[in-house]
Amino acid sequence: NLGAKAGVKVNWIVMNQNGLVGRVIAVGADTSRVLFLADGDSRVPVMGETTRARAIAMGDKTTAPKLAHLNTPTLMRDGERVMTSGDDGIFPRGIAVGQAGVAPDKQWRVRLASSASPIDFVRLVPPSNFPPPLDPVTAPSLAPPPTEGATTAPVQGGVLPLAADAAGVPTAATPEAIRAAQASRSSEIEAARATAARLAKERDAAREQARQAEAARLAAESRNVPVAGAATSPSSSSSAPTSQTAPAATPPASTTPSGAPKQ
Incomplete structure (x- = not known):
């Protein structure tokens, strides 16, 4: 029963005593339309309270939205408390979302904490929009490049060297x-x-x-050849010259002609 007259605007956060419910997507004079976490169009960046594992709570019209794009599925613990990460600049960081667990379809899901009791009364919180920069960034002004043969002032950025x-x-x-x-x-x-x-x-x-x-x-x-400038030693394999003796000469045998008388 609150809307624009009460200052409510789009993207305001909706919570109950147990945790996050959703966000405002349309505002009337005295009413506001809320997109619940379980809605098929809901996308909320979340993280594990202990492991700090990041994921996107993706609604699929069940009481346990999927934890899509989980960056560290091996670190996420069953039953770990899941809260908003604040990465989108809309949902403040640290709002309770639910508990993580593996569903029968083998996917990580988060059991919504806001579903623990009927959602009768809710609280509206302004979004944590990122503040705009203090000094807006403007493009630098550069002088046009000089023409050939023209006398110009020192270059201010129009012509740059390699x-x-x-x-x-x-x-x-x-x-x-x-x-x-x-x-x-x-x-x-x-x-x-x-x-x-x-x-x-x-x-x-x-x-x-x-x-x-x-x-x-x-x-x-x-080759065992001395090299110039290197010290050499006599070879151990050399041996003293051996004396050779010629065979004894035998005098030639004297023969007499056959039939000659002996002297």
Whole structure:
């Protein structure tokens, strides 16, 4: 029996002694229309009192609306007290909604606390609308870009250098100065790249030379050949020269012609 004459407005919160009932969606002179939590069009952001698990209490014309979009279903506890989270800027945070539980359809639902007793008398509470910003945000005013060959004042934002070249550009610069600074910066970048490439080539050549020297040293050691600048020791496998004796010569046998008389 309260409406616009009593100052009631749309989105005012409706409560009873047990918890949240709904919100005002239409106002007459002496009456107000309320959207209940169980209505199919009702959507209220809620959270668990202990786990702080966020969800949307979605009405489906039952006494236990669904807890849709539950961000941490593994943390929500059966029987945990559910209250408004205040994330929508309409419902104040901390108003009792009901108790969470898993229904026979395997979905999390909230048993409404306001249904514990008949809803005869209710209390109306203004919504907790987010306050507007103190200083409204306005777009910055930028000067138009200068034309070619025109004499203009220092640039105020109409022509900006590239982000990579901004460090080399003065704060107050004409378009000609900006182009000159960008060209100088490009030359410095190219010179730095050339120097880096030359140093990398020299480093690779030194590494290749060291690798070849190491390979030569290992090959020389495998052949037991002394390497220049390295100390060598006599091989343990060498042995003293052995003396060789020639076989004794035997005098040739003397023969006499057959039938010759013996002397």
